[in-house]
Amino acid sequence: MIGRWSSPNARLTDRPDHTLVGVIRMPDVSVSPVNAIVRRVIGAALALAAAVAIVYIGRDGYRDANGDGLTLLDCVYYATVSLSTTGYGDIAPASDAARLVNVLVITPLRVLFLIVLVGTTLEVLTERSRQAFRIQKWRAKVREHVVVVGYGTKGRSAVSALLGDGVEPSRIAVVDTSQTALEAASSAGLVTVQGSGTRNDVLRVAGVERARAVVVAANRDDTAVLVTLTARELAPKARIVAAVREAENVHLLRQSGADSVVVSSETAGRLLGMATATPLVVDMVEDLLTPDTGLAIAEREVEPNEIGGSPRHLPDIVLGLVRGGRLYRVDAPEADAIEAGDRLLYVRKVTPASSD
Known part of the structure; x- marks a missing residue:
């Protein structure tokens, strides 16, 4: 069964979510090594404390080699050697109740204790399961996201612009064939899909049919044409x-x-x-194209009190007017009067508050 899904000819859309681990990669949640160690130590301490409490409460059901009963220290000693699977045998459950507690409670705690101590190994073993669960959750809920095909220079710049406009990293899916590019995208908190954007099953895995926008940043023009054809077919x-x-x-x-x-x-x-000839003009253009600093070109709906007026008389520096899906420059005759439903392209000043 595994060989069936791993075949190069198998369509990604026909594969269960758990077999897409390695094709889709969800951004990692970073945890510092110190925090990971502290969490494991706390988990081990809690398991040990629970075992000590259980043994101490039922201490009358245990037999000590000395025959003088179990003190709190004896309970700590027994819990420690028991959870660590050392088991010297000098203290043992004698009553049926104590043995039943050992089977139903102490043994699971022993397993939990060992799991916590080998947390690094467990983390490696469970990473695939965690990724499969996160992939399934993402694919079920993702809507109105942005798919970026190609994470080269153009793709990275496009993503930077999207992030500067306030798009959440989890709302951006990057499609590329380069593992190096995908690792860079994943380290930036983006969802990644490994494969060619010219294949419709790869774009389906990226949820392109539910995306609000697709950015085609391929390195070759013929590839860009094929990606666009495929994306348009899937996402009209x-x-x-x-x-x-x-x-x-x-x-x-x-x-x-x-x-x-x-x-x-x-x-x-x-x-x-x-x-x-005019380097400062280039600096200004660069400023306008950078959404997180200085000035930026933005789009907004017209206010009710602006309808009927001229966009040239507004406090904002208006560059154009969008009406019925068409763009008119501010000096065009069609832009003399603002109508209901119009949208304005204007120069927005980026402040620290608006760039967050």
């Missing part, structure tokens, strides 16, 4: 944003279903050209 209503290297491929991305296409090479080239 999701917003798909794709990056390409060459401008001549923009129409292919749009025909494949991308809502927005960014030409990475041309954008970088324009900034490089501007920097030779």
Whole structure:
């Protein structure tokens, strides 16, 4: 049965959640070594204290080699050697009740005591089960998240922008074939899925059909086209944003279903050209594109008292107006008067409170 699910030809969507460990990786909850050791010591101490209390309460049912009965110290001694499985035999349960307590209570405590002492080994053995449970819980509840296909330079920058806009790391799923890239994404608190974004079963595992947005940050333009086609088929209503290297491929991305296409090479080239003559303009553009410091471009709904007025007369620096899914620059005739249902693109000042 295990071989069936581990076959390279097996579809990920046909596999149970517990077999997806290693394909999906949930972000680790970091615990310092000191805290882990303290927790284990406390757990062992509690198990020992419980055993001492149980033996002391039923001490009349135990036989001591000296024949003088059990003191509290004798109970501590018996509990210690019993839980550690040393068992010298100088103190032993004699009555039926004491033996029954040893079977039903002391033995489970002995097992618990040993488990706590070998907590590191147990942690390794149970990691797969914990991951399977967290994967099952995440897949059952995730909605309106963002799927980022490709965690190279563009993908990391896109994730940084999302985090700067206040998106929770657990609401971002990264899809990539590189184990190194996935480990970097996981260390940032992101959910990761190992596989090619051109495969629909991989995107299904990432929950793309329930995502609100898909960021396609592949290293090759042809790969970006295939990922966009697959994502659009699975998520007809999701917003798909794709990056390409060459401008001549923009129409292919749009025909494949991308809502927005960014030409990475041309954008970088324009900034490089501007920097030779007007470097401060480039600094300003960089500031606007960085959501967690300085100024940022944001979008908001219009207020009721703004309807009918001109966006140029608002206190905010308005750059454009979105109406019916179309963007109009602030100097366009369509943007002369604000209508109900419009949205405004404006320059927002990022303060420490708003960047948290």
